[in-house]
Amino acid sequence: MSLQQVIQKLEDLYPHQPEFIQAVKEVAITIEDIYDNNTNYNTYKIFERLTEPDRIISFRVNWEDDAGNIQVNRGWRVQFSNALGPYKGGLRFHPTVNESVLKFLGFEQIFKNALTGLPMGGAKGGSDFDPKGKSDNEIRRFCYAFIRELYQYIGKDLDVPAGDIGVGGREVSYMFAMYKNLTHEYSGVLTGKGVGFGGSLIRTEATGYGAVYFLENMLAVNNDNLQGKKVLVSGAGNVSLHAAEKAIMLGATVLTVSDSKGTLHDAQGFDQQKIDWLKEQKACHKPLAEYIEKFGGEWLEGQKPWQFKADIALPCATQNEVDATNAQQMVDNSIKYVVEGANMPLTAEAIDVIREHHVHYAPGKAANAGGVAVSGLEMSQNSVRQYRSFEELDEQLKCIMRNIHDDAASAAQQYAKGDEPCVDYMTGANIAGFKRAADALVAYGVLN
Numbered sequence: 177m178s179l180q181q182v183i184q185k186l187e188d189l190y191p192h193q194p195e196f197i198q199a200v201k202e203v204a205i206t207i208e209d210i211y212d213n214n215t216n217y218n219t220y221k222i223f224e225r226l227t228e229p230d231r232i233i234s235f236r237v238n239w240e241d242d243a244g245n246i247q248v249n250r251g252w253r254v255q256f257s258n259a260l261g262p263y264k265g266g267l268r269f270h271p272t273v274n275e276s277v278l279k280f281l282g283f284e285q286i287f288k289n290a291l292t293g294l295p296m297g298g299a300k301g302g303s304d305f306d307p308k309g310k311s312d313n314e315i316r317r318f319c320y321a322f323i324r325e326l327y328q329y330i331g332k333d334l335d336v337p338a339g340d341i342g343v344g345g346r347e348v349s350y351m352f353a354m355y356k357n358l359t360h361e362y363s364g365v366l367t368g369k370g371v372g373f374g375g376s377l378i379r380t381e382a383t384g385y386g387a388v389y390f391l392e393n394m395l396a397v398n399n400d401n402l403q404g405k406k407v408l409v410s411g412a413g414n415v416s417l418h419a420a421e422k423a424i425m426l427g428a429t430v431l432t433v434s435d436s437k438g439t440l441h442d443a444q445g446f447d448q449q450k451i452d453w454l455k456e457q458k459a460c461h462k463p464l465a466e467y468i469e470k471f472g473g474e475w476l477e478g479q480k481p482w483q484f485k486a487d488i489a490l491p492c493a494t495q496n497e498v499d500a501t502n503a504q505q506m507v508d509n510s511i512k513y514v515v516e517g518a519n520m521p522l523t524a525e526a527i528d529v530i531r532e533h534h535v536h537y538a539p540g541k542a543a544n545a546g547g548v549a550v551s552g553l554e555m556s557q558n559s560v561r562q563y564r565s566f567e568e569l570d571e572q573l574k575c576i577m578r579n580i581h582d583d584a585a586s587a588a589q590q591y592a593k594g595d596e597p598c599v600d601y602m603t604g605a606n607i608a609g610f611k612r613a614a615d616a617l618v619a620y621g622v623l624n
């Protein structure tokens with residue numbers, strides 16, 4: 177079956193899963209040549225196998241709110257592929273979570289995890305539970321109830337979940353406690369745990385810092401660096417604020433952050449004190465708009481950050497947050513680099529606009545792999561029951577991000593079509609990640 181036929185089959189089977197189909201198409205258009213040139217891939221039906229999850233676990237989560245009412249949510253774990261190691265990928269708690277979103281995230285995770293070079297398969301999970309406006313007690317009860325359903329399907333050598341949107345250190349710790357309680361086992365079954373009880377230093381910072389390390393490598397290819405660059409960041413969560421923090425440390429001026437309500441613009445740029453204030457504010461679920469009373473700047477209700485002139489854009493909020501119009505706005509505002517901190521933040525049309533205008537572009541599966549890479553390092557620290565220092569882990573993170581950059585760049589160079597002025601990281605990352613998972617499946621024969 178050709179890649180096009182596989183896509184057609186998926187479109188027929190899953191017409192209500194647009195995010196998943198979008199993610200599959202993005203990979204398919206970039207691997208076509210290597211796929212056609214390797215008869216094993218066709219013989220072993222590798223693309224068909226990699227686009228159907230090994231299994232999807234779907235379950236009901238009953239929990240009790242503060243008023244004593246029973247609430248009911250849906251939970252899922254999409255175990256996509258364990259060709260390269262135990263299933264690994266985050267849990268997302270957000271009302272928009274559904275099977276399409278989790279399948280797209282789990283599918284991307286296969287290639288992202290492959291790119292890290294660590295032994296991890298791909299998975300994703302979560303719930304349509306909305307943590308916004310919930311008390312700490314309600315969050316705790318929900319996390320306990322969620323893992324009470326999921327615990328029998330995960331394990332340190334089987335499937336190791338972590339955080340994502342709506343799931344941070346607090347939630348992972350609650351889920352870890354329930355798992356420990358139910359199984360009488362203290363193991364590295366979840367990553368992103370609190371430091372001091374199994375969690376790894378730099379895991380919290382890793383995705384944002386890693387994205388900026390990836391960007392540094394891109395700039396270095398063009399004999400450039402972050403010093404004096406103006407940066408637009410979207411989102412104000414874990415990835416956004418740590419990406420902003422690292423960019424500032426390396427001499428850039430970060431002009432914006434945003435959330436689902438609007439954009440915060442500070443023409444002076446954020447400094448560490450302002451970033452610390454933003455972290456505190458978001459941790460307490462307080463409005464970003466309160467920033468202007470304390471530090472000045474402007475709050476743009478309902479607007480995105482791409483209307484300002486800058487050199488670099490870091491979309492770090494959520495999928496499809498940048499459409500073709502936003503991408504054109506970036507081009508018009510002199511953006512030269514777009515690095516995805518979020519998963520699939522650019523629509524397919526937005527990617528076309530960026531690439532047509534020769535903007536250097538790094539896809540999330542390469543640029544935001546730092547988070548899962550440090551999760552992999554957390555797993556290995558848990559296995560040997562030792563902790564490593566912040567500095568040692570930071571060096572390892574930098575090294576992994578450099579390797580991902582170089583692997584993607586060299587695959588891009590090997591398979592590039594034409595004389596593109598920019599390194600085609602999208603093609604390079606997809607090919608490098610796909611080949612690792614595909615070659616393992618060929619070696620296994622018919623079994624996964």
Ligand code: NDP
Pocket residue numbers: 339340341342343383411412413414415416434435436437492493494495497517518519544545547548
């Ligand atoms: P957080 O929950 O910490 O933050 C998400 C941020 O994005 C919040 O500021 C949120 O605003 C904003 N946001 C969410 N939905 C929208 C929307 N529809 N429009 C505008 N803003 C929105 O999540 P993370 O920082 O952990 O994750 C962000 C992205 O990075 C996701 O795509 C995730 O999959 C990806 N990622 C995360 C990793 C991690 O280690 N955490 C690892 C790799 C990728 P509000 O508070 O108003 O909802």
